[in-house]
Amino acid sequence: MTRTVTGKHYASLLYETEQAVPEPLKDIDATNVVGLDMGLTHLAIDSSGRKVANPRFIKQAQKNLKRKQQALSRKKKGSAKRAKARMLVAKAHERVANARNDFQHKLSRQIVDDNQAVVVETLKIKNMMRNAKLAKHIGDASWYALITKLDYKAKEQGKHLVKIDTWFASSKICHACQHKMEKMPFDVRSWDCPACHTHHDRDINAALNIKNQGILKLKAEGLSVSAHRGLRKSGISPVAA
Ligand SMILES: [Zn+2]
Incomplete structure (x- = not known):
């Protein structure tokens, strides 16, 4: 049993499931492998072109939290009003955490249900977290929590x-012909491959490279990844978030 600052109790239930954990799949269909590019413009962008933003209700909860924090900072130290404001901040924090957690559970459930393998790039996240300028955004995105789920x-x-x-240059490589660009500045959102002329959405191209890299890794681990149904062709129209 855990008790949160706002006095709510959460019982952690541990239960034995009847079913044993299934053996990992050994034969994977490449069309059921999805690559996820996690970044700052969206929470995640997948290799089929879907862009997932942090939903509105999380943003609203964050705004509310900010307001409560500002109110707290204006209260006199040691006052009863300050104690009350501190409690309101704690409650707002909890709402943000719950909303995000709930959303990530639904999103991860859907991604796992729809695919046989999910590929994520963890080194990129580590690098982004090292960048102090990005730290604020990263606190909101919480990719690690999503990856754990x-x-x-x-x-x-x-x-x-x-x-x-x-490390691999997921943003700089053309997923269609493997041509590698010298530079890929952060503000370039779409580009044309000079070698094969494929038009790329920056993030979807990165997600496709992540997917391909994941397939190589699965194969290196001795799994069979078949492409008999054919890999999806490039030139997918991105789905607006
Ligand atoms: Zn190309």
């Missing part, structure tokens, strides 16, 4: 979460 939900179904933790 994806990880255990995948295991429950015998599916795979592939973590790419070595």
Whole structure:
């Protein structure tokens, strides 16, 4: 039993499930592998072109939290009003955390249900977290919490979460012909490959590279990844968030 600052009680239930955890899938269909590019413009962008933003209700809860924090900072130290304001901040914090948690549970459930393997790039996240300028945004995005949820939900179904933790230039490589660009400044949102002329949405191209890298890693681990149904062709129209 845990007790939060606002006095709510959460019982952590541990239960034995009847079913054993299934054996991990050994034969994977490449069309059921999804790459996720996690970044700052969206919470995640997948290799099929879907862009997932942090939903409005989380943003509203964050705004409310900010207002409560500002109110707290104006209260006199040691006063009863300050104690009350502190409690309101704690409650607002809890609402943000609950809203995000709930959303991430639904999102990860859907991603795992729809795919046999999910590929994420963890080194990129680590690098972004080192960048002090990005720290504020990163606190909001909480990719690690999403990855943790994806990880255990995948295991429950015998599916795979592939973590790419070595550096590779997911944004600079053309997923269609592997041509590597010298530079890819952060403000370039779309580009044309000079070698094969494919038009790329920056983030979807990165997600496709992450997917391909994940397939290589699965194969290196001895799994069979078939492409008999054909890999999705490039030139997917991105879905607006
Ligand atoms: Zn190309």
